[in-house]
Amino acid sequence: MTNPTACLLVIGNEILSGRTQDVNINFLARRLGQIGIPLREVRVIPDVPETIIGTVNAVRASFDHVFTTGGIGPTHDDITAECISAAFGVPWEIHAEAFALMNARYPAGEFNAARQRMATMPRGATLIENSVSTAPGFTIGNVHVMAGVPRIMQAMFEALAPTLEGGPPIISRAVYALGLLEGRIAADLEAVQKRFPQLDVGSYPFAREAGHGVAIVSKGTDIAAAEAATAEVTVLMEKLGLAPIQGEPAA
Amino acid sequence: MTNPTACLLVIGNEILSGRTQDVNINFLARRLGQIGIPLREVRVIPDVPETIIGTVNAVRASFDHVFTTGGIGPTHDDITAECISAAFGVPWEIHAEAFALMNARYPAGEFNAARQRMATMPRGATLIENSVSTAPGFTIGNVHVMAGVPRIMQAMFEALAPTLEGGPPIISRAVYALGLLEGRIAADLEAVQKRFPQLDVGSYPFAREAGHGVAIVSKGTDIAAAEAATAEVTVLMEKLGLAPIQGEPAA
Structure with missing residues (x-):
């Protein structure tokens, strides 16, 4: 639908x-x-x-x-x-x-x-x-x-x-890492987006009291795909020597 | 200009x-x-x-x-x-x-x-x-x-x-009254707007800790007109038995 x-x-x-x-x-x-x-x-x-x-x-x-x-x-x-x-x-x-x-x-x-x-x-x-x-x-x-x-x-x-009659809800799954710079993960992230065309995979830099970093958010109606994409991003972050955290960074 | x-x-x-x-x-x-x-x-x-x-x-x-x-x-x-x-x-x-x-x-x-x-x-x-x-x-x-x-x-x-080459700055003058309801001042306010066609005269209800009320904002490039319109609105508020305050209500 x-x-x-x-x-x-x-x-x-x-x-x-x-x-x-x-x-x-x-x-x-x-x-x-x-x-x-x-x-x-x-x-x-x-x-x-x-x-x-x-x-x-x-x-x-x-x-x-x-x-x-x-x-x-x-x-x-x-x-x-x-x-x-x-x-x-x-x-x-x-x-x-x-x-x-x-x-x-x-x-x-x-x-x-x-x-x-x-x-x-x-x-x-x-x-x-x-x-x-x-x-x-x-x-x-x-x-x-x-x-x-x-x-x-x-x-x-x-x-x-x-x-109002809606379609399936739009859900999102996020993972973030302190110390991550977008330019270091961009090429691999594009490959994730290509493997999951049914999702929007977005990259969002943040600067909080706890530190700087990037959150990667996978969004769409396919929960399983969003979780799989987020798992792949988690591995990418680990390969860069970072400590990924599930969810969005605190404001 | x-x-x-x-x-x-x-x-x-x-x-x-x-x-x-x-x-x-x-x-x-x-x-x-x-x-x-x-x-x-x-x-x-x-x-x-x-x-x-x-x-x-x-x-x-x-x-x-x-x-x-x-x-x-x-x-x-x-x-x-x-x-x-x-x-x-x-x-x-x-x-x-x-x-x-x-x-x-x-x-x-x-x-x-x-x-x-x-x-x-x-x-x-x-x-x-x-x-x-x-x-x-x-x-x-x-x-x-x-x-x-x-x-x-x-x-x-x-x-x-x-x-960037701009025109004259857009300025605003505001006056507000606690206890004012828009429906009580609307007709007179429309007359003020008609007398000052070069301004946008806006009416903005607010609900703050200090109380409920309405702020009336006159906006445009003609400072003298904005001040004259605000003076007229001040008189309208006084006629309703209210105590108008110049400026915008505190957030």
């Missing part, structure tokens, strides 16, 4: 200006790998309508699933839902179920126009539950629209995940 | 798998804003030749500068330089100056084929100094190719930055 693919759109000027350090990419990368829908591309784009619309239409044609984070709050710079409507060519209108959920949440008179914006969605959208702060995300076609605030995004993703 | 634009390509399976938390986007976003070449888009793409080649050619036509991070080491998964050569349609060949620099660094016999890969570049490339570990980055056309390891990338960027 092949794995369905995912693309993530991070929508927000605050990432592109450097105001905010993104942590959503990493969370979704890990979780999507676990449920067998590996993340194949990320685009970080600004709050500009034509950019959002054009990018959504480009990537929803190229990937099985598109996830978006950001731009679904109540302020003028929250334009994701309106842009997704335009991308799909459907009306941007009050979603009755979302409206009812949010109307029940606010005291009388406080569910104002700005907040009603959060219940305004592309026609045909289905809701993604927000267990943190009520205002839901939504899915339309293969596009899943989530909040940008990490805690809310994570809750939305966990509500959505059981509804 | 308008500002030249930048796009960043983060090349590497390790970001897309979630193995590695990217920090290069944030560093470059901040530094590029400071030198007046604002970051307008980021794409994170895998170590797949046709993806790298296609993406480089798409974005180098759309932005004034393209920066890449990752994939210029000595191992088989380091394919950035070869792919950039293909994107520009020029030979991928030993760069004499890079070769000499690296040859001088290694003890006799240790500048092996894998390491020579790091001195193999698109014909016509000019070097970006690497003060950390010698192996240089390079520029070809409007594409600047840097390492993925943050410390090395940062050194390369600082070597490159003085050669």
Whole structure:
């Protein structure tokens, strides 16, 4: 079975200006790998309508699933839902179920126009539950629209995940050695990659308090192959006179 | 004067798998804003030749500068330089100056084929100094190719930055209030944005130990406008009975 693919759109000027350090990419990368829908591309784009619309239409044609984070709050710079409507060519209108959920949440008179914006969605959208702060995300076609605030995004993703059909989970096996230099193992490592074409064999230098070295990570859906490749890399490290350690080096 | 634009390509399976938390986007976003070449888009793409080649050619036509991070080491998964050569349609060949620099660094016999890969570049490339570990980055056309390891990338960027002609720096002014909810200020905030079309006025909820609230950030090249917009937002917060504080909330 092949794995369905995912693309993530991070929508927000605050990432592109450097105001905010993104942590959503990493969370979704890990979780999507676990449920067998590996993340194949990320685009970080600004709050500009034509950019959002054009990018959504480009990537929803190229990937099985598109996830978006950001731009679904109540302020003028929250334009994701309106842009997704335009991308799909459907009306941007009050979603009755979302409206009812949010109307029940606010005291009388406080569910104002700005907040009603959060219940305004592309026609045909289905809701993604927000267990943190009520205002839901939504899915339309293969596009899943989530909040940008990490805690809310994570809750939305966990509500959505059981509804997504993934392939086998992407697993990894790692081995590392202190004192290893990439240039000393590169040629042999390429041969390992060639013997295991079903894996991605990656080489990652690190510099930690415990010392410098390189971690070699074998990744894919074939656990037996990942373990065999890691065993071969372990032997290569030993032949260089090093003491390989299974797993990833501590941060 | 308008500002030249930048796009960043983060090349590497390790970001897309979630193995590695990217920090290069944030560093470059901040530094590029400071030198007046604002970051307008980021794409994170895998170590797949046709993806790298296609993406480089798409974005180098759309932005004034393209920066890449990752994939210029000595191992088989380091394919950035070869792919950039293909994107520009020029030979991928030993760069004499890079070769000499690296040859001088290694003890006799240790500048092996894998390491020579790091001195193999698109014909016509000019070097970006690497003060950390010698192996240089390079520029070809409007594409600047840097390492993925943050410390090395940062050194390369600082070597490159003085050669780039930016526009006026992007500055920001911020004010925040504890207890503020976005939905209460959204309508007035939109009016502020409309009065200052030369700025991006962004609204960012936060939840910190000190409490919940919202920060309003006005950003652009017009410092006087950013200060005037922030003064208006301060008044809006006071009218809601809150105590606005200039600057960003502490992390």
